[in-house]
Amino acid sequence: MRGEDVSAYERFRSLHERQTAFIMPNAWDGASAVLLARAGFEALGSTSLGLAFSLGRQDGLHAVTREEAVAHAAFLARVSGLPVNGDLEDGFGADPQDCAATVRAAIEAGLAGLGIEDTTADPAHPLHDFDDAVARVRAAAQAASGRVVLTGRTDNYLHGRADLDDTIRRLAAFAQVGADVLYAPGLPDMDAIRAVVAAVTPKPLNVLIGPSKPVPLAELSEAGVRRVSVGGALYRSAMTSLVETARALRGGDLCVFTGAISGSEISGLLPQV
Numbered sequence: 001m002r003g004e005d006v007s008a009y010e011r012f013r014s015l016h017e018r019q020t021a022f023i024m025p026n027a028w029d030g031a032s033a034v035l036l037a038r039a040g041f042e043a044l045g046s047t048s049l050g051l052a053f054s055l056g057r058q059d060g061l062h063a064v065t066r067e068e069a070v071a072h073a074a075f076l077a078r079v080s081g082l083p084v085n086g087d088l089e090d091g092f093g094a095d096p097q098d099c100a101a102t103v104r105a106a107i108e109a110g111l112a113g114l115g116i117e118d119t120t121a122d123p124a125h126p127l128h129d130f131d132d133a134v135a136r137v138r139a140a141a142q143a144a145s146g147r148v149v150l151t152g153r154t155d156n157y158l159h160g161r162a163d164l165d166d167t168i169r170r171l172a173a174f175a176q177v178g179a180d181v182l183y184a185p186g187l188p189d190m191d192a193i194r195a196v197v198a199a200v201t202p203k204p205l206n207v208l209i210g211p212s213k214p215v216p217l218a219e220l221s222e223a224g225v226r227r228v229s230v231g232g233a234l235y236r237s238a239m240t241s242l243v244e245t246a247r248a249l250r251g252g253d254l255c256v257f258t259g260a261i262s263g264s265e266i267s268g269l270l271p272q273v
Contacts, residue, residue, distance in 0.1 A: 012043055012083035012112035012149050016181060016204040021221035023228045024085060024206075028054055028235045033080040034269035035261075043112065045085040046073040049232030053239075059232075062121045066092040066102055074109035079271060083112030085149065085229075090119045094128070096139030103143035103150065113149035115183060116140045118170060119159075126159040130166075134173045141178025151206060152179030157186030164192055168199045175203045181227065188212050190223060197224035209233060 015022050024043050027033040028050025036044055049059040051072050057063035066088070073086035086106050091099030099116050106114045118133035120126055128136065137152045144150040152174030156167045171182040182200045185208035187193050197205050204226035220228060248256040 008077065008083040008110060008112040009148055012085065013180075015043055015083075016149070016226050018226070021217055021225045021228055023217065023230075025230050025234055026050065026087065026232065027076050027080070030075070030079045030270060031266050032234065032238075033076045033082075035266070037080040037082050038269055041082070043083045043085065044076055044080055045229050046076055046087045047232045047235055048087045048089050050235035051087075053232075053235065060089060060119065060121060061123075062092065066105060070102070070105045070109050070111070073106070073111055073114075077110060077112070085113035085115065085151070086111045087231075088114045089117055090121060091116045091136060091140060094120065094132075094136075096136045099136045099140040100143040103140045103148065107144070107147050111148060113151060113181070114144075115151035115153050116179075117153045117155055119155050127155060127161065130170065130173070133170060134177055137174045137179055138177035144180075145178070149180045150178070151181040151183050153183040153185070155185065157184065157188070162188070164195065168196055171196060172199050175200045179203065181206055183207075183229075185231065190215065190219070193220070193225060194223050 022042060024045050025036050025041055026045040026047035027036055028047050033044060048064065048069065051069065052059040052064050055064065069088055070086060073084050077084035088102050088106065091102040093099070103114065116137055118128045120128055141150055152171065154167055154170040156163055167184050171184060175182055181204050183206040184196060187196060187207060189211045193207060193211060201224065205224065206227040206229055207220060207225050208229060208231050210220055210228065217228065245256050
């Protein structure tokens with residue numbers, strides 16, 4: 001493995017070993033990556049939603065390929081100089097060896113981390129059954145071993161299955177078979193978050209922004225959370241700004257761009273080629 005890959009992996013792993021939580025925002029293009037790096041964040045995630053929508057495709061339905069997703073996350077790492085965790089969805093296939101292949105591709109591309117979800121890309125049956133989900137994370141962990149930070153993720157709550165017991169059962173099993181970080185987006189409240197932390201400790205827990213009623217980062221940290229990601233929220237926030245600006249522009253407001261960041265400011269943050 002190349003020396004810079006080792007460095008990115010070690011840097012990323014060490015962030016999870018702190019006694020306080022860190023925020024890992026999710027970038028979707030070169031400009032967002034360098035602006036987030038300038039803001040002082042120590043690691044970035046990619047976002048499958050941001051990537052898919054920027055390409056005019058659907059998220060979570062295998063409309064983006066493994067090769068595209070891995071290459072995109074690697075690009076974010078190169079342009080930002082930060083460790084990047086790839087949002088690589090379900091590992092791009094139902095078979096455990098598909099997940100292992102995705103892990104190997106992430107390592108080869110120099111990613112510091114990646115996630116494997118228990119989703120299926122099939123709206124009629126959105127989540128893998130328990131044994132299959134565990135087998136997939138086991139294969140990913142065997143491929144990842146000591147070379148990339150592997151996050152095992154269950155999307156129960158994102159698919160209307162508000163079953164905390166099953167969520168904990170899945171995450172605890174993912175931890176047992178070798179996942180380095182555990183993640184269940186959509187946990188509803190701090191009690192649920194504390195219950196998951198207790199179930200997966202000493203492995204670190206990632207949460208998506210926080211409970212449905214947001215709390216300060218310090219409160220999440222005190223509860224034992226070690227990483228906070230934002231998924232597609234930054235991308236959606238940027239699109240919200242676009243919608244609002246477009247509405248004003250359509251109404252004839254030509255002052256709407258006053259105060260916008262300049263192209264030269266962004267250009268100055270990008271690699272000079």
